[in-house]
Amino acid sequence: MIEGLEKMSLQELDLTMEEKASKFSVSEHNWPKDAPYAPDCNGSIARSSTHLAVMFHVRGLDIRATEMEDNGRSWEDSCCEFFVSDPFDGTYYNFELTCAGSILAAKGSGRQNREVRDKDLVARIIRHSSLGRVPMVVTGQIIGWTVAMLIPFDLIGIDPANLPVSVRGNFYKCGDLTAHPHFLSWNPIGTPKPDFHRPDYFGELILR
Numbered sequence: 306m307i308e309g310l311e312k313m314s315l316q317e318l319d320l321t322m323e324e325k326a327s328k329f330s331v332s333e334h335n336w337p338k339d340a341p342y343a344p345d346c347n348g349s350i351a352r353s354s355t356h357l358a359v360m361f362h363v364r365g366l367d368i369r370a371t372e373m374e375d376n377g378r379s380w381e382d383s384c385c386e387f388f389v390s391d392p393f394d395g396t397y398y399n400f401e402l403t404c405a406g407s408i409l410a411a412k413g414s415g416r417q418n419r420e421v422r423d424k425d426l427v428a429r430i431i432r433h434s435s436l437g438r439v440p441m442v443v444t445g446q447i448i449g450w451t452v453a454m455l456i457p458f459d460l461i462g463i464d465p466a467n468l469p470v471s472v473r474g475n476f477y478k479c480g481d482l483t484a485h486p487h488f489l490s491w492n493p494i495g496t497p498k499p500d501f502h503r504p505d506y507f508g509e510l511i512l513r
Contacts (some may be wrong), residue, residue: 310353311455315433318453318473322360326351327511331361331385333490337498342366342485346385346478350460352512355465356431359476360453361385363404367484368450370405370436370462377485379409382481385452389474390463390504397504398461402454406434408461414500416502422460426466432453444484473507 306327310318326349334343351358369382371508379401379436380386391412399419401409410427415421435451458465461472477492479501488499492508 306354307358309404310351311356311386311431312457313333315435315451315453318358319358319451320435322349322351322358322453322457326358326360329476329491330343331476331489331491333493335490335494336498337444339499340486340488342487344478344485344487344490346489347490348385348476350398350510356455356457357461358407358453358455359400359452361402361452361476362449363478364447364449365485365487366445366447367449367488368404368436368441369480369483370403370439370441372403372407373405373422373440374437375407376409376411376421377407379403380409383450383480383483384478386477386479386501387454387474388463388477388501388504388507389461389472389510390507392469392472393462397507399502400430400456402432404434404436404450405445406432406438408432408454415453416500426460429457429460445448468512471509471511474510475501475503475507478500
């Protein structure tokens with residue numbers, strides 16, 4: 306546990322996560338025929354007593370940031386995603402964070418019939434972006450950027466005073482409408498076509 310993550314600036318959070326958080330690589334290129342391009346994407350995850358912090362560092366071609374509202378079509382922009390299972394009811398949550406800090410948050414048992422979270426709840430998710438919260442479309446350039454989301458535990462069905470030992474989840478990097486579309490994951494996905502909504506391919510995330 307790292308206390309106070311939710312109170313830090315992006316610079317403070319980045320340094321703290323680099324020194325103390327668990328690291329992961331979003332490098333599984335599951336569908337190279339469908340999307341041959343693969344940017345570099347690495348991340349880190351840690352928790353405070355109240356929040357789960359997930360940070361992504363990306364370096365690659367293009368930037369697309371057109372969705373400025375929460376609960377929009379985040380996956381079409383330059384996007385980093387965190388999916389995590391509810392430890393009690395068999396559903397899972399998807400948090401899809403654009404390079405500009407807009408986020409889509411929903412809950413359900415599969416791809417269909419997902420329940421988008423109320424915007425008042427989504428507003429409680431702390432977001433950071435090194436690019437700022439401004440629209441942009443850049444092609445033909447290599448750009449490095451960082452985003453982070455700090456999710457209150459109760460938004461993923463967890464009582465922070467009684468944390469489970471572990472949950473299951475996956476991390477993703479995508480950009481459906483960028484100039485170089487891509488679909489990468491942390492834990493490998495064995496489907497014939499790109500599909501992130503596959504909790505059967507989630508990996509274990511230790512919380513304690």
